[in-house]
Amino acid sequence: MSTKREFDVIIWGASGFTGRLVAEYYLNTYGLDGELKWAMAGRNQTKLEEVRKGLGNDNIPLILADSHDTASLNELAKRTKVVCTTVGPYAKYGNELVAACVENGTDYCDLAGETQWIRRMIDKHHKAAKEAGCRIVHCCGFDSIPSDMGVYFLQREAKHHYGEYCYHIKMRLKAAKGAMSGGTFASMNNVMLEASKDPEVKKVIFNPYGLNPQGEMSGPDKPDMQSVKYDSDLKAWIMPFIMAAINTRVVRRSHALKSYPYGKDFLYDEAMMSGKGFTGRAKGYAGLLTLGLMMAGKPGSWYKNTINRFFPEPGEGPNKAEREAGFFTFSVIGRMNDRTLVAKVTGDRDPGYGSTSKMLGESAACLALDKKHLPKMCGVLTPSTAMGDALLHRLEEKAGLGFSIEP
Ligand SMILES: NC(=O)c1ccc[n+]([C@@H]2O[C@H](COP(=O)([O-])OP(=O)(O)OC[C@H]3O[C@@H](n4cnc5c(N)ncnc54)[C@H](OP(=O)(O)O)[C@@H]3O)[C@@H](O)[C@H]2O)c1
Structure with a gap:
């Protein structure tokens, strides 16, 4: 995968309930011009502008992409190291984005909890994602x-x-x-x-x-x-x-x-x-x-x-x-x-939103910024197989999660 991409992470679905929380978390945690370069994407410019106004920063880059417009998804996937998507139900809107990420060797994470759809993504893309050297990671929220x-x-x-x-x-x-x-x-x-x-x-x-x-x-x-x-x-x-x-x-x-x-x-x-x-x-x-x-x-x-x-x-x-x-x-x-x-x-x-938005945000940041420390595994993966210790560290350091052994 080329490392010369315009953004580290694009949040697709930023006009939705959870996507907006991820954007808010990024702004508060990483700012705009810090170590993480990120943008918000969605299908409706007016709604994205409203979210940006609500967050109080007019400089957040906005990108338009619709699940029914494959060209817009390919363009999205080409511009970033990682696509972080909250556009769901994933079984309805997610197919083309996963395909675009595999096609462009772009890492991907989501909040899908839809077993039947994840099965379809495994069967369709695991081998190709392995060959493309990218990580498709579902279930990066409270589940799982x-x-x-x-x-x-x-x-x-x-x-x-x-x-x-x-x-x-x-x-x-x-x-x-x-x-x-x-x-x-x-x-x-x-x-x-x-x-x-x-x-x-x-x-x-x-x-x-x-x-x-x-x-x-x-x-x-x-x-x-x-x-x-x-x-x-x-x-x-x-x-x-x-x-x-x-x-x-x-x-x-x-x-x-x-x-x-x-x-x-x-x-x-x-x-x-x-x-x-x-x-x-x-x-x-x-x-x-x-x-x-x-x-x-x-x-x-x-x-x-x-x-x-x-x-x-x-x-x-x-x-x-x-x-x-x-x-x-x-x-x-x-x-x-x-x-x-x-x-x-x-x-x-x-669990579902306050914590989930931080878990998802840190999963995307981990894929984008911790590349050297990730397990050498590609394909349609799980959070632990894709990110291992690097994610554990971020969850504890930044996302408010605790992992400890009981005395
Ligand atoms: N696993 C977990 O722990 C967890 C926790 C929270 C949420 N989730 C999952 O996350 C997903 C989002 O939940 P939510 O509550 O944030 O949903 P939501 O508020 O309904 O947001 C859905 C987003 O998808 C966008 N969208 C819909 N159709 C689209 C299309 N054709 N092209 C591009 N964008 C489209 C919407 O855009 P518009 O604003 O333009 O309509 C909106 O930004 C759901 O699948 C949910 O199950 C999982």
Whole structure:
């Protein structure tokens, strides 16, 4: 890839809820003429100008590119080292941009949590991206950075301190505060719509190894948890975690891309802690019921349309005060032959937007500025396989994430 590009990072989708937050984060963290050269892109000049005005800096470069205009996407990909995209649902708007980045040897990162679409990108572009020497990195937000980098961190520490890897890791969301945006809700609805129309999509979504390389899409892990259970490590009740559907696939893909260093029988699962005692158990069942109501109903049905009214529209999401009051804490419990090692992963803003915009922004900055320190791997990758220690460092230094081993 040529290093003589006009920009380090272009944020495509800067007029949307999350894209605007990434731009704001860049302006506050890197300024405009500092070590990171960046620009905002979108399909609507007026909206981009409004965002720029809101950020209070008229000098932020603006670029027009529409998902329906391949030439504009190629031009975008040629001008920058990295495209950081928040234009979603990705399954609707993302195909041509990934193709343009591979075509031009441009690194890429996004917030896609749409398993079926990521599968399509792997099948279509992994080999070509490897040959082009670029990194296509999906899932650089709350799904799936805490999981993927949490496992990476715990295994690194296990190997370093005890000379062996954990053979079983359990990721448990212990506490979180935040809300959903309209864009995320639209993306979730689109996954359900595609799954209702195409049994192949369903197969990929429900396969625990749905993002593994072709020919390696099986292993010892069972489908994601669907009930309320007691976790003896936490001494608390746990319930299904909606993001497990993407996070577990990303962690397993990372393992497969590294040729199974933790062993072919490595086990991984995710769940959410609902609390201790009778109240924890009752909260678990209440959470399960809420999840069931959210996922039930055929797309387009009266029930689904009624439920949809309770969720935000694209472009809407939690306000600044809500984002700043938000946080998340995971426990990553690793079993080794003669001990259990526990890591804590934390974030200092709401998971979906305040923290996600910083995680995505730092992923793009890492791809653009830390090239020399990145693992020598190209293709359609995961955050940990594409960026490893360099990303871990940035997340802790700049993005408000914490990774530590519990005493
Ligand atoms: N993984 C995570 O943790 C996480 C967290 C947050 C968000 N997300 C994902 O991020 C995506 C964005 O979410 P959001 O809430 O920011 O959505 P949003 O507010 O609806 O923003 C979507 C953006 O896409 C742009 N867009 C739509 N159609 C386009 C087209 N044809 N060509 C070019 N641009 C187009 C919109 O431009 P206009 O302004 O011109 O309409 C807008 O800038 C979603 O897929 C969501 O699921 C993931």
